[in-house]
Amino acid sequence: MSSPFVGIIVPGISLIDEGADRVMDYLRSTIGVTTIFLPAYSHSSVIAGRLTPNPSEPWRDHGMPEPMELKGGAFFDPHTEFYRNTFIHDFRAPDPEYRGVDVMALAADAARPRGIDVVPYFLDALGHGRRDPTPPGFPHTLEVDALGRLSDGPCLTNPAYGEWVFSLVEDLMKSYPAAGLLWGMERHGPLGQVIDGGAPVCFCDHCCRAARDAGLDPVAARADFEAAWRYVEAVRVGELRPTDGYFIGFLRELLRHPQALVWEKFWLTRYHGFLRRLYGLVKHIDHRLRFGILVWHNANIWPLLRAQWDYAEIREFCDYLLPLVTHNTGGVSVVRHLESLAATAFKDVRAPDLLAGFYRIMGYDEGPWDGLPARGFGPEYTRREIRRVVDGAGGRVPVYAGVGIDLPTPPGIRKTAPEDVEAHIRAAHAAGASGFAFRRSYAEMWTKNLEAAGRTLRVLGVIE
Ligand SMILES: [Zn+2]
Numbered sequence: 330m331s332s333p334f335v336g337i338i339v340p341g342i343s344l345i346d347e348g349a350d351r352v353m354d355y356l357r358s359t360i361g362v363t364t365i366f367l368p369a370y371s372h373s374s375v376i377a378g379r380l381t382p383n384p385s386e387p388w389r390d391h392g393m394p395e396p397m398e399l400k401g402g403a404f405f406d407p408h409t410e411f412y413r414n415t416f417i418h419d420f421r422a423p424d425p426e427y428r429g430v431d432v433m434a435l436a437a438d439a440a441r442p443r444g445i446d447v448v449p450y451f452l453d454a455l456g457h458g459r460r461d462p463t464p465p466g467f468p469h470t471l472e473v474d475a476l477g478r479l480s481d482g483p484c485l486t487n488p489a490y491g492e493w494v495f496s497l498v499e500d501l502m503k504s505y506p507a508a509g510l511l512w513g514m515e516r517h518g519p520l521g522q523v524i525d526g527g528a529p530v531c532f533c534d535h536c537c538r539a540a541r542d543a544g545l546d547p548v549a550a551r552a553d554f555e556a557a558w559r560y561v562e563a564v565r566v567g568e569l570r571p572t573d574g575y576f577i578g579f580l581r582e583l584l585r586h587p588q589a590l591v592w593e594k595f596w597l598t599r600y601h602g603f604l605r606r607l608y609g610l611v612k613h614i615d616h617r618l619r620f621g622i623l624v625w626h627n628a629n630i631w632p633l634l635r636a637q638w639d640y641a642e643i644r645e646f647c648d649y650l651l652p653l654v655t656h657n658t659g660g661v662s663v664v665r666h667l668e669s670l671a672a673t674a675f676k677d678v679r680a681p682d683l684l685a686g687f688y689r690i691m692g693y694d695e696g697p698w699d700g701l702p703a704r705g706f707g708p709e710y711t712r713r714e715i716r717r718v719v720d721g722a723g724g725r726v727p728v729y730a731g732v733g734i735d736l737p738t739p740p741g742i743r744k745t746a747p748e749d750v751e752a753h754i755r756a757a758h759a760a761g762a763s764g765f766a767f768r769r770s771y772a773e774m775w776t777k778n779l780e781a782a783g784r785t786l787r788v789l790g791v792i793e
Pocket of ligand 1: 472473484485486487495532533534535536537
């Protein structure tokens with residue numbers, strides 16, 4: 330490979346605790362790192378905090394073994410001139426561990442002499458009921474569900490959210506020597522929310538206005554989605570037994586309420602539209618900056634999401650794709666999704682009986698239902714999944730395999746071993762990945778597994 334790409338997500342707290350120079354030297358010598366993905370804004374302790382291990386696990390063999398209750402926010406010093414169009418201003422992370430440190434500047438200073446790129450990473454997963462201490466005024470950006478309630482997450486159509494995000498991105502791209510932006514968006518559309526037990530979104534004034542502009546009828550769509558949600562809820566709690574069975578009943582409900590599907594498509598258009606605008610913004614600032622899209626792990630697991638992640642389309646508005654392949658929690662994710670389907674639309678079938686069909690439809694073969702969470706997913710899953718994205722990208726944009734290392738799991742669920750790291754890197758390489766991006770966070774990785782990653786990349790000739 331002529332220009333290897335080796336990235337890793339490193340939270341600012343690791344640079345602070347372990348020393349930015351030391352971390353960069355270690356990652357350069359161990360895995361030949363070329364790009365540090367740095368969470369620049371987050372309220373998630375997984376993304377930007379120290380790893381506090383499960384009670385069954387020891388502390389990792391690097392970093393500071395001190396619990397940390399992350400409040401989060403921006404881990405850099407926002408430059409006020411970029412935020413004149415937004416009413417969200419007070420969002421610097423208040424955490425004492427991050428006080429007085431601008432992690433973008435810290436990372437850039439350490440990376441520059443080593444020839445390493447720094448790319449801020451933003452995961453759009455704010456809200457979602459985790460009591461995120463989001464900034465003052467943030468509730469004005471929230472979605473509205475079909476029952477008229479404010480929901481957890483910000484609405485992509487709401488200009489208050491868009492303007493704030495655009496301000497953040499402009500600030501990061503112009504104020505620091507960033508090499509681009511990595512954007513992750515972990516959202517289900519309204520139909521997926523219904524199937525998974527949530528109330529569908531978004532019916533805020535901004536979305537309803539945008540729908541009318543697009544020639545749609547938001548009142549009818551909301552009524553249809555509310556009816557679909559009430560049907561699914563009645564099935565879930567056992568109040569309803571459709572005469573023709575649950576799946577036929579579900580299809581009948583969609584036929585009775587066709588605006589629900591129209592609204593699902595409308596949601597997808599806005600989701601992609603947000604990414605298209607971000608891509609254009611980054612290119613406007615400097616056409617050499619690279620805009621990467623992180624592909625949510627659930628897009629590998631949920632058939633509806635997979636149908637919506639059409640890489641032949643998404644490649645139009647990104648410079649690379651970074652699909653997440655998570656071997657040790659893959660089994661848990663599949664079991665959870667099939668149990669959700671078997672509680673609603675597919676209630677005629679037991680979840681374990683859905684598995685064989687699911688494997689055939691999704692192209693997986695990860696063994697029997699019993700023990701699936703404990704086993705996790707094997708390297709063949711990674712090979713097929715990366716191959717699928719590579720084929721979808723069609724050579725127009727490179728695909729960097731987002732190999733998960735050491736995602737913490739409860740007792741009985743697979744942990745990452747060095748052999749796993751080697752096998753999954755080899756599988757992604759065989760599938761045509763143009764590079765690698767190790768995740769979820771350097772803070773949760775064991776050095777033995779990072780060393781296994783480095784050894785494998787050397788054997789494959791990816792790095793010297
Ligand atoms: Zn909305």
